C-alpha cells in the first residue's frame with residue numbers, strides 16, 4: 001500500500017487586475033473555470049466580496065486591495081505574488097473620464113493616465129520579464145476600440161487606450177523569440193459600471209445598448225489561451241474598427257464627440 005502523502009495540488013496562477021466588477025470580474029471567472037488559482041486586484045474593498053464569490057468556483061483566490069495608479073500600489077501587488085510563477089497576467093484595470101478636457105481637474109486626468117498606462121506598463125514590465133526569463137506565460141491587456149478613435153469628450157481615456165493597443169502589438173513583436181504570448185482585448189461599449197464612474201451617464205454612449213461583459217471576457221480569454229495578437233469583440237465593433245482604420249482622424253473625433261458630448265443622451269442625432 002502506498003502511504004506517501006498526496007502531492008500538493010499546484011494549479012497555475014492567474015493575476016487579474018480590475019477584477020471587482022465588469023469585464024475583469026468576468027475574466028477572473030473564465031480563469032477560475034479553466035482551473036487557475038487567482039490573485040484578484042482592485043482599489044476598493046469590493047474586491048474582497050468578488051474574491052469570496054469566485055471561491056465558489058473551487059479555486060484558491062487571494063484578494064489584493066491596491067491602487068494600481070501608483071508604483072507603490074503595483075509593488076504591493078508584486079509583493080503579494082512573491083516568487084510564484086504567474087501563468088497568466090490579465091492587466092485589465094482601467095477607468096474613463098468624460099466631460100470636456102478643460103472642465104476636468106488635472107488630478108482626475110492624471111489618475112486615468114496613471115491607472116491605464118503607468119500601472120499597466122509597470123505590471124507588465126515586472127511580471128512579463130519573469131515570464132520572458134522562464135520562456136513561459138500569457139499576458140492579456142485590456143485595450144479598447146476607443147484606442148483606434150480620437151475621442152472628442154473622452155480625449156484622455158481614448159489616448160490611454162491608443163497607447164495600450166499600440167503597446168500590446170509592439171511588445172508582442174519583441175516576444176516572437178519566446179513562448180510568452182501577448183494578446184490585446186479591444187472591447188466596444190460594454191455594460192459595466194465604467195460609464196457611471198467616468199461621468200458619462202448623460203451621453204449617447206452612456207445610454208445606448210451595450211455588449212455583455214461576460215461575452216466580452218469570454219472572447220478575450222479564448223484569444224489569450226489561443227495566443228492571438230488581439231481581439232475586437234462583437235461583429236458590430238469589428239465593422240466599426242475596420243472602418244475607423246480607414247477614416248480620417250478629424251471625422252472620427254467628430255463622430256465620437258456626438259456620442260460622448262455631455263448632454264448628448266437626449267439628442268436623437
Ligand SMILES: NC(=O)c1ccc[n+]([C@@H]2O[C@H](COP(=O)([O-])OP(=O)(O)OC[C@H]3O[C@@H](n4cnc5c(N)ncnc54)[C@H](OP(=O)(O)O)[C@@H]3O)[C@@H](O)[C@H]2O)c1
Nearest residue numbers: 018020022023042043044068069093094144189190192194
Ligand atoms: N465598459 C466598456 O465599455 C469598455 C470598453 C472598452 C474597454 N474597457 C476597459 O475594460 C476594463 C475594465 O472596465 P469595465 O468596463 O469592466 O469597468 P468597471 O466595471 O468600472 O471595472 C474597472 C475595474 O478596474 C478597477 N480599477 C480602476 N482603477 C483602479 C486603480 N487605480 N487601481 C486598482 N484597480 C482599479 C476597478 O476597481 P475599483 O472600483 O476598486 O477602482 C474595477 O475593478 C478597463 O480597462 C476599461 O478601460 C471598457
